Amino acid sequence: MKSKFKLVIGGIAGVVLLGGAVGVGAISNSGDKTGKAVSAQQELISKEEAKNIASKETKGTVENIELDEEDGRMEYDVDLHNEKDDDIDVEINAVNGKVLKVDYDRDDRDDDNDSEASADVKITKEQAIKIAQKEQKGTITEIELDDGHYEVEIHDGNKETEMKIDGNTGKVLEKDTETDDD
Template sequence: MKKRNILFAGIAGVVLLGGAIGVGANSIAGDKNPENTGSAISMDEAKKIALHEAGGKLKEIELEKDDGRLIYEIELISDEKGRKVDIDIDAKTGNVIKVDQDDDHDNEPVTNKEAKVSMEDAIAVAVKDTPGEVEGSEFDPEDGYYEIEIQTGKNEVEIKVDSETGKIITKDND
């Protein structure tokens, strides 16, 4: 009888330990890719919040983990002077954490090539070519292309899409 109780206690201990190890491994995997941690708002919702907050044109948006907190880091180019506006948005709540407007008088305005293709369309082209989770996108106004990062399982793919034609310029696997 005692041996059977010890056996059951041992089995229960192994099952609990295995579960704890599984949960720990899952949380470590989630730390490597912020998308796995499950943000409450989408990248598109974060973009809308940022544009409502500061206006301008979207240059870059990325989902990052900052001090254990999941945030969208968004960079806008203001319409009137071509200056940068950086906005951080809490990915769980959608609250604006920080708005940092570039007020340096030494900075030259960004020379913006007008994009004929929207960022949303460029992302759609990239995802159609390489299905996966979009981790970030950025518009390079000086060179006239969008740079889109896509997580495909264990690989990260960087795709550059021409902002005038909507065609893929380069595709790099990391």
């Protein structure tokens, strides 16, 4: 009877010790709020370095800078403004300083006169129309060049399709079709 009692007490003690060890391991490996281990964090470039990189990339004046996590990596999101009245968003890898993305917001330009904006793309409006019509039947009701891509609306009966076409490659980036249920 004493050996069974010792065996049960020994088993309980083992479970308690094992549970404690697992708990200590979990606490020591806990990381930041993203769940990544703290030890895996890398040294980040400074905000000042990110501002300099963005300013050189776009020749704009920095208005705001934020550090965010995007797709599992740390990035600086830098908002700038230039003398052409463009609002520019530059995304920079916060570890190595590489420019990941540059977006220009050109809302002040006339949508009917794409000559200035089209200098930034290789695909003409007419080519974008052909690409859209090849992808989807219907009547094109709207086409607009915005931030290096064409936004196209096509109507076919009770279906409306919105498409985004890359202004340099002609690749369809997004396609969304909705049906009117009237």
